[in-house]
Amino acid sequence: MEYNFQEIEKYWKKYWKKNNVFKTKETKKTKYYILNMFPYPSGAGLHVGHCLGYIISDIYARYKRSKGFNILNPIGFDSFGLPAEQYAIQTGKHPFETTCKNMIKYKDQINNLGISFDWSRKIYTSDPNYYRWTQWMFIQIYNSWYDKNEEKSKPIDTLINEFQKNGNRYINASTSFEKKFNSKIWNKFSTSKKESVLLEYRLAYLSKTIVNWCPSLGTVLANDEIKNGRSQRGGFPVYKKKMMQWHLRISAYAERLLKGLNHVNFPNSLKNLQFNWIEKLTGAYISLKIVFTTSNRIRNIKSFIHSPESIFGMTFVILSPEHPFSMKIATHSHKTKVLEFLKKFNKNKDIISGVFTGNYVFHPFISKKKIPIFISDFFPLDNQMKSVIGIPCQDKKSKEFAEKFELNFITIFSFKNKIFINSEFLNGLNEKDANKKIIEKLIQNKLGDKIITYKIRDAIFSRQRYWGEPIPIYFKKKIPYVIPIEKLPIVLPKIRNFHPKNGKSPLFRANKWAWDEKNMKIVSNNFINYKNIFPIEINTMPSWAGSSWYYLRYMDPHNKEYFLSKKKENYWENVDLYIGGSEHATGHLIYSRFWHKFLKDRGWVKTEEPFKRVLNQGMILNYSTKVLKIVNKNIFISYGLRHKKIFQSFSYQEMYIDTFLIKKNSELDINKFKEFYPLFRKAIFHLENGIFICNRKLEKMSKSKYNVVNPDEICKKYGSDTFRLYEIFLGPITQSKYWDDKKINGIKNFLNKFWNLFHKNGVFYINETIPSLKEYNILHHTIDTIHNKMKNFSLNTIISTFMITVNELTAIKCNKKKILEPIVKLIAPFAPHIAEEIWKKLGKKKSIIFSKIPIVNPEYLIKRRTYPIMFNNKLKFTESFDQNVSIEEIKNFILNHPKIKSLLKKKTLKKLIIIPNKIINILF
Known part of the structure; x- marks a missing residue:
């Protein structure tokens, strides 16, 4: 008898919604916070690849709830971003309109899968009630600086007070070089001069930088939005352009971001990606004298060397295109080529590109030896000095670059044999001692010093887009001022034309986008007089701004007074399990970790890390x-x-x-x-x-590759429970797996067989008699196996366990309540609709989601042996038997097995081979 999944699933979806079954409140129970990475509501809707993460989180949420935990399993939408804006440009429809429509579609699709999300906590980043707090946090970041002595952020006022009272020196945050002044000088500085000093410290600051500029999209793009010099969206050419941009000083947190990885349960591959992205570099900076000075101000280049002991292999110097000397260092005959390169180069570190400036520096230890200066972005350049020394005999990338530009370099360079070319004071030393000796020489000759630096760069925080969070800043004499917090949110104005123009955000067209400082409100641009009415920032925040802290808002989504109350934060603390794709391993996770650490420094959250554990599902x-x-x-x-x-x-x-x-x-x-x-x-x-x-x-699977499968069609044909089980059954959840819906019938047949355990001749039938020892043995082996496999998220093998259990119970015609009722509880997290229906038929009043999962009784754990079942020497399935079962009992079981009986209707059994404790082979 096949169960009617259409009617059953429809009924239980309505029941869950009507009774708010998945709504979460703070209780005295132990909390467990499960979260999916923020979905973007695209017009294409969900495909089966998207669904995997939701199904995994739902299974685990239901499982943990059945173990007595208070589960927070929320959902919302990362609803700002470029796709909605591009659609608005193409159609003229406002992004808010299309985004809302897409969110409704996503919600319907997710609910169709039976996912136990608490929709009462839904948030979306384009909601002004949400981005009010994103703006508030930006203001706090802007008004903060990072104290390296205490390794934490502090209000900028504490730094200003220090300058006013002491002011005898400060460390320039962008270069780590010491500058000195006294409090008298500070107090005489003009407002603009003071601000220029403070910008070296503020965690949010304005600076000119070279960006990835896409004219066709009219906006700056992040590195991960570009592939082979073209935009991921639309495939448009991307160029380099120097623009004034907002930045967040993430580099200040580099060391804490690295240390934090030792205290979280992330996949090793994800940790390695973050280690490489941040990369701590311990070496030395060297002040190199320029051969041909092109300006009185440009006499030396400060460059970083990772291994100072290898200085005698120095072959070239690389400046980043973002280096302040990049447009000034070239000699007259090379200036045109350098400028052309700076305009056209693409930021692809897999392609060897660069340009010779025609200029040189002198080697610090080899008299009169000239080292050529190039400009390139082929190297991971130091974030502070934006330059690096090329050592081809030691570094693979340096060797590739030297060969590309046909540079002669020293190939004999050995620590093992303690050979150092052109170096009397290093010969005979090992690598460690040579390193120490070189640094001593640099300090002694006033040519440099030991330095620790990081590869990670400050994040660009400006986007020339309309559909993003407005930046709550206005400009007075080109100096940024924050809009008062009590006037937040600064809501996006309505405009008709969403096209950017000449590098300007579409907000430049807004008629009402000026700040009245006296009356503290937004007024018409016509009133701008630069006395009390000033222009507002027209760039918007990147889409990752809102997605860097959304997990906190889920804890307290309806709080109008604060982004998160202390009471709610003390209860939920942080995310226990974060599920999402590995494509977010660097950008999103690093931004979120930085954002969280900042909030912790300022006392708004109490934990150092936002996510305890991350699970990356495969594609x-x-x-x-x-x-x-x-x-x-x-x-x-x-x-x-x-x-x-x-x-x-x-x-x-x-x-x-x-x-x-x-x-x-x-x-x-x-x-x-x-x-x-x-x-x-x-x-x-x-x-x-x-x-x-x-x-x-x-x-x-990707819409752009036209190879997606719509889950709605699968659910309509086979049912949501079948779809859920099949997605999990495809393979280990952390590995990529091939979608093949030809095999989905096997899962459908399994659920029908499970249904028939509770029915006889189409009628619900359960026996109240006491189970046999064998039946208890089957049940408790299943309980034990499932609990053990859930610990390792071996969900696909749990489905196999259910299949084996159902086959065993079917073979012995078990219909006893004390066996089957616990089986329903076990399968409920995986196939919730059919479980709820049977639970109701068992006479239960409440949803099965409130029932406790069975625990194992060791007394019934008789040791079992699993046999591979072979058909003509080919593995078909497996079965497990009690270790002490006789060969005759195995034979009877096999010959009466439904699968084998079905097969033998069309075939003639020639021989049944049973090798004890090894295999069962059926020959026909």
Whole structure:
């Protein structure tokens, strides 16, 4: 008998919503906070790849709840960002309108899966009630500085007070070089001069920097939004451009970000990515004298060397395009080439690119030896000095660069044999002692000093977009001032044209975007007089601003007085389990960790790290389809012809197409293709053996690759429980796996078999008699196995355990309540709809979500042996038996097994081979 999943699932979704079953309140129970990484509500909706994380979190949330924990499992939307703005540019529809529509679609899809999210806590970053607090936090960051002595952020007023009272010296936060002045000088500084000093300290500051500029999108892009010099969205060219931008001084927290990784349960691969992103570099800075000085101010270059003992292998010096000398260091004959490079270079560290400036520095220890100066971004340059010394005999990247530009370099350089070229004072020393000796020489000759620095750079915080959080800043004589906190939020003004222009945010078109300082309100731009009415910042925050602290707001989403009350924060503290893709391993996680540490420094949260544990689910893969097209011609080439001589002179481009245009065996349905793409109705198709073959590739599911599978269709055909179990059954949750819905029927059949354990001739039937020892043994082995596998998130093998258990109980025709009722509790986190229905039939009044999960009784844990079941020497499935079971009992069980009986209806059993404690082989 098949259970009616359509009616059952529809009923229980309504029941959960009506009774607020998943709503969470603070209680005396032990808390457990589970969180999915913030989803963006795209117009395409969910595909099955997105669903995996939600299903994993839901299973674990339901499981922990059944173990007595008070579960917080919230959901919301990262609703600001470039996709919505681009859609607004294309259609003229306001991003708020399309975003709201997309959020409704996402919510319906998620609810259709039976996910136990507490929707009463829903937040979205484009809600002014939410971004009011993002703006508040920005102001706090702006009004803070990082005290390196105490390793924490402090209010900027404490620094100003120090300058006013003592002011005998300060450390320039951007270069770590000491500057001196006294309090009398500070107090005589003009407002603008004081602000220029404070900008070296503020955690949010304005500075000109070279950015990734995309003219077609009209905005600055982060590195992870670019691939091969083009924008990820739209594939538009990206160029370098120097612009005044807001930054957050994340580099100040570099050491704490590194140390924190030792106290969190993150995957090792994720930790390594963060270690490499931040990268602590211990070495020396060297002041190198420039050979041809192009200005009285430019006489020396301060550069970083990671291994000072290797200084005699020095072959070249690299300046970052962002280095303040990059446009000034070139000699007259090389200036044009340098300027051209600075305009066009792409930030791709896998491509060797650079330009010789025509200038040199003198080697600090080899008399009259000149070292060429290049400008390049091929290297991870020091964040402070933005320069590095190239040592080809030691560093692979330096060697590649030297070979690219045909630079002669020393290849004999050995610590093992203690050989140091051109160095009398290093010969005979080991690496450690040589390092120490060089630093001593640098200090002695006043050429440098030991230094610790980090690769991580301060984050650019400006975007030339409309659809983002307004930055609560106005400008008076070009000096930034914060808008009073009591006037937050500063809400996005309504505009009609969302196109950026000449590097300006669309907000420059807003008619009412000026700050009246006297009346403390936003007024028309026509009133700007630079006396009491001033322009407001037109750039907006990046999308990661709101997603850097959203997990805190879930704890207290309806608080109008504060972003998070102490009472709620003391209860929930931080996220116990954070689930999401590995693509967020660096950017998002580092930004969130920085943001959280800042809030901790200022006393607004009490924990050092926001996330105790991170679990990265693997990707769901599917075959994409690509056709070969000759560039700039309306001609397509069958994939097998690409190497033929006749076509070798052409350049090709691969074009993704939807898989429904394929007949079979990668053959393109040309008529369907022409109908679907009117642009190519007159295209020429070169066939091979009478057909057109496409390139099929197993890739991550993506709308851009046209290889997504809609979960709505799967749920409609098979049911939400079947879909949930199948996604988990595909493979280990942390590994990538191929989507193949041809095998989904096996899960559907399993759920039908589970349903039939409780039904006889279509009628619900449960026996109240006392179970046998064998039945108790099966039950408690299942309980024990599931609890152990949940600890390691081995969810796919738990599904296998359920299958084995159901097969065993079916084979012995078990319908006893004391066995089956605990089985329902065990399967409820995985297949909640069918579990709720059976729970109700068992006479239970409350939802099964409030029941306690069974615990194992060791007395019933008789040792069992698992046998692989082979059909003609091929593994089909496994079965487990009591260790002391006889061969005859195994034989009877196998011959009466439903799967085997079904198979033998069409086949003749030739031989049954049972090798004790090893295998069972059925020959037919």
